[in-house]
Amino acid sequence: MWLKLNTEKISDIQGIKLMILFIFGSTLVMGTGAEAERDMWLSIVAAILLAIPLLLVYSRILSLFPGKDLFEILELNFGKFFGKLTSLLFIWFSFHLGALVIRNFGEFISTVALPETPKIVPMIIFTLLCIWGAKAGIETLAKCSEYFLIFAISLILLFGLLVIPNMDIDNIMPIMGNGFRKAMAGVFSAITFPFGETVVFMLIFSSLRDKKSSFRVFIPALLLGGLVVVYISLRNIMVLGPSTIKAVYFPSYSAISRVNIGNFLQRMEIAVTVVFILSGFIKVTVCLLGATKGMARVLGFDDYRILVMPIGLLMVNLSYIVYKDILEMFDWAFKVWPYYALPFQVILPVMIWIFIELKQRAKNKPKKELTAADVNAD
């Protein structure tokens, strides 16, 4: 084989596509920013804008150490012990996030389609698929994401067109009718789900091509992925209206189920499922990759692949016991998750970034002739 382990490279465009699908992940079916009710799309727009500096921080950390993932960066800057300790936190976050998405998937399937099948069955099959994907490596995953994104976007566009007759512009009017404060109520939850979750990519983006790549991946992916999320939430609210959207678990699913063209094209919800499965697969696999790569580094393994199976199976275990039922899942996802995710997505990265910047500056000061590139080289 020509392909050597750990030397996998992905192009910037592939990175963007991977991240867009990651952002779609469970967001497109679960919805986000629901607190703002009819202005949820405004909340999401604000969340995207606020997420830009956050993602700039992620990119900056990665771009200071090109070709290294967060675990290596942590070990380089915080020493072996503290580096591994912080790594463990991120591994846990990635692991937990993956488990939650698997659970979202399980609940989704058992709610909308297979109520009599035990939800563990589709969850296990789904996880096995993700294990396969993670074993195939990030390069393969990135290639798959190119095809999946074509499917996902064309389905979203197609059903965006088909659902137009069911839209009612009055559902979003008046804009900010409940006041600015209410309109921005969903910002916090929208940042942490899904935009801040891209912190997981710091764990696997040692495969980017060059120094500037991280900027070129994070920001366009945020904007493009965010745009689709905004569009989906606009579509859902215009089709369903603010009161229905609160009552249903999976707004996209309910919105698309209203499509009825000439009594023949109807019950097309499977399209939503396709998008969810494709993007959810990418999301879980990325999380699994992040967790396993981190674990391999902490334990000092050369190849992460032997860890994929055990960690993947642990993930599906956690996902099965993490919630009692779907009510608890939604309660947790919207009420607890933002606070729970905050340290991993914002506080820790920002602290790491400040620490690294200070360290770099201290290193650069005594010898002025040393450029940034030289520092990166050693």
Next chain:
Amino acid sequence: MKKTENAMSNLAYIKNLFAKDETFTFREFCCKNDPTIEFCIVFIEGMTDKTFIHDQIIKPVTEAELNDASDINQLLNVLSKEIISAANVHQNEKLEGIIQNLLSGSSALFVKEFNKAIIINTADWEKRSISEPESEKTVTGPREGFVEDINTNIMLLRRKLKTSKLKLRFREIGTETKTRVCICFIDNIADKKIIEEVNKRIKKIEIDGILDSEYLQELIKDTPLTPFKTTGFTERPDVVVGKLLEGRVAIICDGTPVAITIPFTFVEYFNVNEDYYSNFYYATLNRVIRWIGFFLASSVPAIYVALITFHQEMLPTQLLLSISASRQNVPFPTLVEAILMLFVFELLRETSVRIPTVIGQTISIVGALVIGQAAVEAKLVSAPMIIVAAITGITSFVTPKMQGELILTRLVFLFAASFVGLYGYLFGVIGMFIHLASLRSFGIPYMLNIGTLRPADAKDVMLRVPWQKMRSRPKLVAQHNKNRITNDKETGDKVE
């Protein structure tokens, strides 16, 4: 083989070695002029041209005016340079070399018991004449096909490619069969890395015999266990030349009309030579039909089973009613029904491949009855299932090179769908994508970069663009010489 210089002369050794093989002919004769100079010509009957041996070797040698037999080396030179009038003559004194040449149809002329022999290429045997290959028919375009003889095949290539850049390298594979294998490529166009890799992998082969190029294909595969082909195969010289021009490497194997092309990518399953010989709108349409055929052949049973068992609500009411009406008295679950029908179809297919054509009709009549009306009337299967099996069966022949792969994917999808409905089917599709995306053919990504949708990568996939626009070779295959028209200085020979 033992050194025989002292114990036995080469001639005696050969006589001894092939004593039990009566096709070996040892014809002894001498020169008219000087009967002390004795000759012996050795050849194998059936592999050689006897008239040629008589007219061009025995006759001139007996009638020649030879008188100095003291220096046999000198004599041999005179013989091969002045007397024997054959195109391909050389001298050899190594026993192994002589035997090898004899076995491939040459004649060896010995003088007395002298070890050195003149090897004259007299090979001539019955060959199949060039005809259109059964497996790859076309409506328009050239109709020649390869035959089993490697020299004829190379001639067919040469005739289409009159360039000095066409390089042919011979290898011998198989400890017993010693099959000649020819690696062909066009210098400057084919990627050196790929050629090197092909050479390396061929060198590594350890096998006793090669009867068909499939042996080779399996032995040089990147991922031996994948059901998908990572080497292409064809019986048509025009296809091989087309691929050579795209920068691929071809391997022609003696004894089989099937040539291998390397690297092979997934889209090549769907590209047929006739695409390039017909109008590009029509060709594009055909390609799209082939892709749809692939989708139908792999997915229809899975989707049908999923819809009937899990997602009845997705079907329009009328359709659902008529399907359930026809399923009313059928005793089997849909999955069993599907597997039964697909099995019967594969059974019929496999039977009709091997059956003598005379009995063939019987099979088609019985088959039509069994998987047709009778099965439905007996309530063994439902009518929609027959349609599903028929669609699957027909569409799987749209991409004839993909038979085996299709059966496998179809079964995997079917079982996945029978577990969790369309979700299972989707899992199967994702799995297939992971697998295909992780494959490589001689270092080239199996799926190329189609996903980028950039014209340079995707123009010859679903579309067949007009030749005016087809100015570059496939991007990943011919990495260093992408431009088809080399005079074009603007983009020619650019290295990225």
